[in-house]
Amino acid sequence: GAVVSQHPSWVICKSGTSVKIECRSLDFQATTMFWYRQFPKQSLMLMATSNEGSKATYEQGVEKDKFLINHASLTLSTLTVTSAHPEDSSFYICSAGTANEKLFFGSGTQLSVL
Amino acid sequence: AQRVTQPEKLLSVFKGAPVELKCNYSYSGSPELFWYVQYSRQRLQLLLRHISRESIKGFTADLNKGETSFHLKKPFAQEEDSAMYYCALSGGGSGNTGKLIFGQGTTLQVKP
Numbered sequence: 001g002a003v004v005s006q007h008p009s010w011v012i013c014k015s016g017t018s019v020k021i022e023c024r025s026l027d028f029q030a031t032t033m034f035w036y037r038q039f040p041k042q043s044l045m046l047m048a049t050s051n052e053g054s055k056a057t058y059e060q061g062v063e064k065d066k067f068l069i070n071h072a073s074l075t076l077s078t079l080t081v082t083s084a085h086p087e088d089s090s091f092y093i094c095s096a097g098t099a100n101e102k103l104f105f106g107s108g109t110q111l112s113v114l
Numbered sequence: 115a116q117r118v119t120q121p122e123k124l125l126s127v128f129k130g131a132p133v134e135l136k137c138n139y140s141y142s143g144s145p146e147l148f149w150y151v152q153y154s155r156q157r158l159q160l161l162l163r164h165i166s167r168e169s170i171k172g173f174t175a176d177l178n179k180g181e182t183s184f185h186l187k188k189p190f191a192q193e194e195d196s197a198m199y200y201c202a203l204s205g206g207g208s209g210n211t212g213k214l215i216f217g218q219g220t221t222l223q224v225k226p
Contacts, residue, residue: 034213043200043216044158093158103214105158 002028004096006106013084014114021079021109023094029074030096035067038091038108047092050077084113116141118203120217127191128225135186135220137175137201146204147177147184148214153197161186161199171195191224198222 003026013019023033031052036044048069049057056069066088068080077096081088094106117140127133139145149161162170164177164184175186184201201217 036216043218044214046213046215049213095158103160107157 002026002096002098002102002104004094004104004106006094006109008109009107010110010112012112012114015085016083018080018082019084019111021081021092021094021111023077023079023096023106025075025096025104028096028098030077030098031074033071033077033094033096034103035069035077035079036093036095038093040091044093047079081111084111086113089113116203116215118201118215118217120199120201120220122220123218124221124223126223126225129193130190133186133188133191133195133222133224135199135201135222137184137186137217139182139184139201139203141182141203147175148202148204149173149175149184149186150200150202150216151197152200158200191222193224193226196222196224 005024005026007022011019033050035047037047038044046059047062047067050069050071052071052074058064066082068082071077089112091108091110093108095103097103119138121136125135147164150158151161152158161173162168162175173186173188175184177184198219198221200219202214204214
């Protein structure tokens with residue numbers, strides 16, 4: 001099946017710094033990618049829908065200035081957590097949809113903000 | 115409001131026993147329902163979707179609109195079925211399949 005690569009798999013940063021997470025569709029083009037957040041022992045929560053060449057659509061309650069999403073090409077979407085704080089520590093997962101609307105997930109990024 | 119509820123956090127069964135993972139949903143339109151599975155240290159992957167009506171690894175799920183349920187079933191559990199299972203809902207339509215609302219997840223533990 002299709003492969004979605006997410007990088008890095010884990011990152012530790014200091015409070016106040018910014019962190020960029022990449023999501024790539026390796027063998028297919030994804031006009032739409034999705035970013036989820038998962039707290040320990042909780043479900044995945046959709047943060048935003050990333051559309052190639054246009055602005056991302058954020059879910060209610062997600063700060064767009066805090067979580068910057070860029071979808072510059074059909075195979076790459078990035079999520080930048082700006083001025084990260086400890087409460088931003090979480091597991092972030094991306095997914096990408098194929099032309100026939102099948103969805104594939106990245107392996108996730110564990111962010112720890114000190 | 116759109117919502118997916120998986121009432122059981124943990125389901126523990128013995129190998130060979132039947133399994134039913136419960137999922138109820140709340141959605142005003144015609145949703146698409148999915149089951150995703152996450153094996154230990156692996157990424158989330160699609161197990162099945164109600165539209166395809168296929169059986170994967172012996173698992174089936176029937177959409178019951180009257181009861182707004184999409185329970186996942188398998189007649190004989192195997193140890194390799196031990197994993198976290200998520201029920202998810204999509205509003206459907208082109209481009210919307212990935213905009214999923216997930217349930218809280220159920221850990222299935224199959225004991226030898």
